[in-house]
Amino acid sequence: MKPIAAMTKDEACALRFVLMDIDDTLTQSGKLLASSYTALWQLREAGLKVIPVTGRSAGWCDLIAREWPVDGVVGENGALVFWEESNLRGKPVLKAEYHPQAVRNDHPVLARIKARAMEEAPCLRPAKDQFARLFDLALDFAEEDPVLPLETAERVKAIALEEGAAAKVSSIHVNVWMGLYDKLSMAERFLTRRFGWESGTGDREVFFAGDSPNDEPMFARFPLACGVANVLRYGGLIRKLPAFIASRECGGGFAEIAHTILERRKEFFQNQFIDT
Numbered sequence: 474m475k476p477i478a479a480m481t482k483d484e485a486c487a488l489r490f491v492l493m494d495i496d497d498t499l500t501q502s503g504k505l506l507a508s509s510y511t512a513l514w515q516l517r518e519a520g521l522k523v524i525p526v527t528g529r530s531a532g533w534c535d536l537i538a539r540e541w542p543v544d545g546v547v548g549e550n551g552a553l554v555f556w557e558e559s560n561l562r563g564k565p566v567l568k569a570e571y572h573p574q575a576v577r578n579d580h581p582v583l584a585r586i587k588a589r590a591m592e593e594a595p596c597l598r599p600a601k602d603q604f605a606r607l608f609d610l611a612l613d614f615a616e617e618d619p620v621l622p623l624e625t626a627e628r629v630k631a632i633a634l635e636e637g638a639a640a641k642v643s644s645i646h647v648n649v650w651m652g653l654y655d656k657l658s659m660a661e662r663f664l665t666r667r668f669g670w671e672s673g674t675g676d677r678e679v680f681f682a683g684d685s686p687n688d689e690p691m692f693a694r695f696p697l698a699c700g701v702a703n704v705l706r707y708g709g710l711i712r713k714l715p716a717f718i719a720s721r722e723c724g725g726g727f728a729e730i731a732h733t734i735l736e737r738r739k740e741f742f743q744n745q746f747i748d749t
Contacts, residue, residue, distance in 0.1 A: 474718040477699055477733050484697060485737030487677050490670070491516050492660060492691070494683040495527040496616075497644040497723050498701055503616070506724035512731035514542045519735055522668060526656045528641070528648045528687055531555075532605025538567060545667065549575075550641055550648050550687060551659035552608035556667065570666075572659050574652035575608045583610045586636050586649055590629045596621055597629065600646050609650040616645035627710070641687035642710065644703070648687065657690035682730050684723070686710045701726030 493499060499509040517523045525537060526547040534548035538555035545556035552575040557565040590612055591597050596619050600611035612629055614621040629647040633640035640649045664670035670678065681691045681698040686707050692698045692715040699717035703726070708714070719726035 474700065474714055475716060477717045477719050477730050480697075480717060480733055480737055482737045482740050484677065485734050488521060488680050488697070488734065488738075489675075489678040490522045490524060490664060490668070490680065491731075491734070492524045492526050492679060492681045493727060494685070494688050495525050495529060496684075497703055498682055498684045499525070499724050499727055501723035501725065506728070508728035509724035509731075510541075512728045515735060516731050517542045517544070519738065521734075524660070524663070526551075526660050526681070526691065528609075528611070528643050528646060528656075530600075530602040530605040530611070531607045533602060535567065539565075545663055547656060547659045547663060549606060549609045550650065551654045551656045552650065552652070554659055554663045556663075570663070571608075572652065572654045572662070574654045576651035578606055578608050578610055578650070580651050582636055582638055582651060583649060586610065586633050586638055587612070589632050589636070590647075593628065593632070594621065594625050597625065608652070609648050611646040611648050613646055623707075623710075642685065643687045644685040655690050656687065657694050660691070661694075680734065681715075682719075682727055683715070689713055699730055701730070 499505055513523055522544040524545045528550045529548055531548055531553055534546045534555045537546045545554055547554045553571050555569050558568055560566050587610055598613050600613045603611055614626045626642045626647050630640040630642055633649040638649050638651055677696055679695045681695050684701050684704045689711050693713035696716055698715035700715045701719045701722055703722040719729045721729050
């Protein structure tokens, strides 16, 4: 991984979209930092499309799409995407799309996985936002106390796979679902259908920032992906690391990333003005 400071002016100026994870990428110790939230505003005001891509619940995504400076939010690890459009009176209206492979989280296999996982790890618990989820089961190993070892999360993931479900480990939860999709498949679908993005020719138009194993599909897909520094905690669990890494962790790392992108773009356009 190269330091994010190695990003070139040409790379920064080719960007149209900045995508990012939320937990431990925009946040730190569960809180959204002023610096990372300001960075979202600055990126959007610079003309970039800003799109969180998260394992968080549909309930969270409803709020984020309405109240944050974003152009959409992919949630529940790719099961859904929410965004706003203006109606004929100019009033913002919330829109939603669900992945065609998404299966509601009352599926009996998910109930069986939950029972097995909580029997093997008695301190494991459903995520506090489970009530606001439509498609996945989120099992908390590190958001609330007691914080359980990463090995516990990996065992829960293994149980889910044994039972025929999909599962990903984030920095705080093990997300389990039925259906063939992930963060990447819905992000690509949304970029294409909403903004006319073209896979292949537009790969370097997309920047992604993340921190944990459930971000690996995004790291592997986009050549300008970047980890905040805490991604190093999961080095043994991520086969395909991002091209870049920030020097700082969590939301401070995202603010560093955004500053670098905006500074490189500023340098490019200043040089263009001088040249003309």
